[in-house]
Amino acid sequence: MDFSSKLLENAVYEMSQLPGIGKRTALRLVLHLLKQPGEQTERLSNALLHLRNDIKFCENCHNISDVALCEICANPKRDRSLVCVVEDIRDVMAIENTSQYRGLYHVLGGKISPMEGVGPQDLTIASLVEKTKKGEVKELIFALSSTMEGDTTNFYIYKQLKGLDVSTSTIARGIAVGDELEYADEVTLGRSILNRIPFEGSLKAN
Numbered sequence: 001m002d003f004s005s006k007l008l009e010n011a012v013y014e015m016s017q018l019p020g021i022g023k024r025t026a027l028r029l030v031l032h033l034l035k036q037p038g039e040q041t042e043r044l045s046n047a048l049l050h051l052r053n054d055i056k057f058c059e060n061c062h063n064i065s066d067v068a069l070c071e072i073c074a075n076p077k078r079d080r081s082l083v084c085v086v087e088d089i090r091d092v093m094a095i096e097n098t099s100q101y102r103g104l105y106h107v108l109g110g111k112i113s114p115m116e117g118v119g120p121q122d123l124t125i126a127s128l129v130e131k132t133k134k135g136e137v138k139e140l141i142f143a144l145s146s147t148m149e150g151d152t153t154n155f156y157i158y159k160q161l162k163g164l165d166v167s168t169s170t171i172a173r174g175i176a177v178g179d180e181l182e183y184a185d186e187v188t189l190g191r192s193i194l195n196r197i198p199f200e201g202s203l204k205a206n
């Protein structure tokens with residue numbers, strides 16, 4: 001792409017670094033912004049900067065939050081003995097939308113993936129094990145995607161919990177989970193949480 005302006009080229013380049021945004025789309029978005037009043041670009045830039053600089057992660061579940069303890073963890077009506085293990089905030093949002101789950105979450109921040117150089121130490125697994133050792137958690141529900149990375153992560157955590165007084169379960173297979181959790185319809189997802197199966201049983205089934 002030949003640009004008549006360095007400023008334009010830079011803006012298009014930065015925009016095209018976002019996932020799913022090719023050079024053409026980046027150019028269209030940048031030209032769109034140029035046609036709008038300057039305040040719009042300012043609001044967009046400010047929103048992104050504030051997000052980046054001020055974002056916090058809940059000290060209990062590691063979910064993205066504006067305060068130290070997220071709304072879910074701070075809610076006294078939630079069942080603290082039940083913890084649903086998910087990959088990221090999109091899964092929390094999807095499960096919350098079902099209105100079927102009253103426990104807490106634990107956001108891992110990804111899945112173990114040797115291919116992408118993600119090891120257990122890059123995730124919040126140690127904090128999950130620590131939390132479980134304190135004894136308040138009675139059941140962990142694995143809600144990661146049924147991919148090899150998801151399975152590896154579930155199994156790694158399961159092994160770390162050996163000897164602890166906690167039961168483990170996994171949401172029903174055969175429905176969209178993990179990466180697709182946010183796209184699964186609410187009724188199906190809600191049902192798969194209610195009809196979860198013991199994790200050990202899921203191991204034997206594979």
Ligand SMILES: [Zn+2]
Pocket residue numbers: 058059060061062063069070071072073074
């Ligand atoms: Zn939280």
